[in-house]
């Protein structure tokens with residue numbers, strides 16, 4: 001089976017500053033792949049290059065063996081690639097239900113005056129997504145008042161509304177307490193298994209990375225420093241020198 005995602009020699013410069021250089025990655029269907037690297041290594045930029053939020057200066061991106069380089073984010077999303085952002089991307093004044101409903105509607109390409117049975121269907125879909133991400137009891141809460149952990153769960157619900165095959169999560173546990181982190185990772189793992197999702201995520205917390213990642217790509221100053229299984233990466237002296245050493 002071909003990889004679900006293949007990135008070939010992608011480079012991005014911002015006014016001459018090279019943020020990502022010759023980045024390669026392949027992600028197989030069903031895999032839980034992780035990109036790690038120090039602050040400013042280029043992780044979020046790489047995500048934006050994959051999802052179409054940024055256009056590469058050079059290099060190519062393939063999804064399902066189809067080239068998607070330079071494609072608009074909503075087209076990439078329609079093809080089955082969902083994402084969450086490092087900073088939460090929710091509408092703070094809408095309720096939890098409304099936030100997910102907007103995403104469901106947008107994926108279904110419905111307008112707000114569609115006929116009732118379809119509306120009901122989408123309501124059920126919205127509730128079912130809220131249940132999946134553990135927010136059914138918070139459906140009517142105003143999103144901006146949620147705890148940080150719940151806001152991240154909401155983001156996950158929004159990302160799942162497009163029914164993605166590949167889900168990119170940019171630091172899904174950033175800013176969470178250790179307990180929130182454990183809960184979030186259990187939830188993400190469970191959802192990925194239930195839905196047969198392929199995951200590509202970035203993460204600061206090394207315990208999280210080594211507990212769930214099946215393949216790790218280490219970025220350093222915009223370039224791939226190492227790729228491998230968690231144990232290989234953990235033992236890699238270069239990685240220990242530039243990265244793991246810094247965080248311990």
Ligand SMILES: Nc1ncnc2c1ncn2[C@@H]1O[C@H](COP(=O)(O)OP(=O)(O)OP(=O)(O)O)[C@@H](O)[C@H]1O
Nearest residue numbers: 014017019037038039040041042043044045046086
């Ligand atoms: N739009 C931009 N214009 C100019 N420079 C940028 C832009 N976006 C990112 N950069 C720079 O590119 C580098 C990589 O940034 P990026 O946000 O991808 O890092 P990161 O690995 O996600 O870091 P963090 O761990 O802090 O989230 C940084 O030096 C950043 O300042």
Ligand SMILES: [Mg+2]
Nearest residue numbers: 043044045086
């Ligand atoms: Mg980042």
